[in-house]
Amino acid sequence: MELTSDKPLVSVITPAFNRVMLLQETLNSVISQKNCNFEYLIIDDGSTDGTWDWLQNLQDPRIRVMRHPNHENRGQAASINLGLKKAVGHYVVILDSDDLLAEGALEAHSRFLANNAEFAMVYGSGFAVDNNLDPIYPLFRNNHVEKSDPNNLLLDCYIPSPGLCMFRKAVVDKIGFLEESFRAAQDHDFVLRIAEAFPIAYSGYHSFYYRKHENSISQKGLEKRWSTGFEILNRAEARFPYRRSTIRKRRALLHFRMGQVYWKQGNVGRSAIHILLAGFGDPVRAVNVILGVEKPN
Structure with missing residues (x-):
């Protein structure tokens, strides 16, 4: 598939609910990406902390902001699904509103998928970080290997966040959208369904920061x-x-x-x-x- 230069190659989707204090760093990690034509879709999921007002003031033409009718809170899965329906990129990254992309992540993984047509999804390495973005631990060992066996992924749930991953948007046509009845672990279910239907790969490229903080999971x-x-x-x-x-x-x-x-x-x-x-x-x-x-x- 040949893409024109004015059409985004990658769509980054972030669902946001009451994370205005963290969202700025997440946004900066996306808009600072180089050598990749992308769009950034941010979906406000009924926030009450001023997130929507803050989003309205963003001027970057690559950013598209949206929300549910009547500013409803419909959950993370429904917000991501709205982004997927609006996205125009060939590849997709789902980035939580408190996590960050590492430098060069979009370029590296879009190139990987372009050069390896047999894979529907690729994920990279990263670090869990604290509120100051200081590393706590690596997300994978140096000898990590992806065998593309759904049994391993189901058993050990070793991909901690969808922000590590980039997948072809076309896979949604086969596996469907995220399960909106799930208000937790919907990302694990979605990635698992991708792995059941298509080969997936591990690039080893440092691509992601997984923020650990007191409000992440109660x-x-x-x-x-x-x-x-x-x-x-x-x-x-x-x-x-x-x-x-x-x-x-x-x-x-x-x-x-x-x-x-x-x-x-x-x-x-x-x-x-x-x-x-x-x-x-x-x-x-x-x-x-x-x-x-x-x-x-």
């Missing part, structure tokens, strides 16, 4: 995330021929995570039930976690 948010994980797992099992061991071990991990959430809430009874189910589902991993040999993802 304990209530974690409960929603892991409970949604069970629904994602059930749908995945019905949709794709995963190995039975993958389904069993992923379900065990979800029970372990729910046990952790209920333990922190002081609900010892419910925590114990989930921890026991985790142990029955994947006894080897349970022992390794208890002994500190392995950390669950």
Whole structure:
């Protein structure tokens, strides 16, 4: 597909809800990208902190701002879907409103996809960072390899954010949009569906900063995330021929995570039930976690 110079090659989509204090740094990381023709779509999801007013003052012609009818709060998935429907780029990046692109990310990954037609999505390396953008830990080990096996992605959920990824917009025609009924983990479900339908690749290019801060995921948010994980797992099992061991071990991990959430809430009874189910589902991993040999993802 040949693209004219006046049509954006890449569409970057950011859903924003009450993140006006962080959004400036996210925006700067996008508009500072060089050697890539792109558009930047920012969707305000019913913010009440002045986000929409701030967006209205942006002057960069590459930026398109939009919101839902009546300034409704419809959730992250619905906001991303609105962006996908409006996007005109050949490739897409979904960037959360508190994360940042690294220098050269759009150029590197758009070139990778242009030169490797067999892959529908590529993701790169990055760092988790604190509020000052100081590195906390790398998101992948130096020897990380992508085997393009959905079993691995379902089991370990090792792509922590869609901002690491760039995918061909055409994949949406096959796998559909993000699931709007999910108010958590909808990005994991979406990336998983891409991996089930197409080969994916790891570039190793430093492309992303994953901001960790006190408002990123609350304990209530974690409960929603892991409970949604069970629904994602059930749908995945019905949709794709995963190995039975993958389904069993992923379900065990979800029970372990729910046990952790209920333990922190002081609900010892419910925590114990989930921890026991985790142990029955994947006894080897349970022992390794208890002994500190392995950390669950």
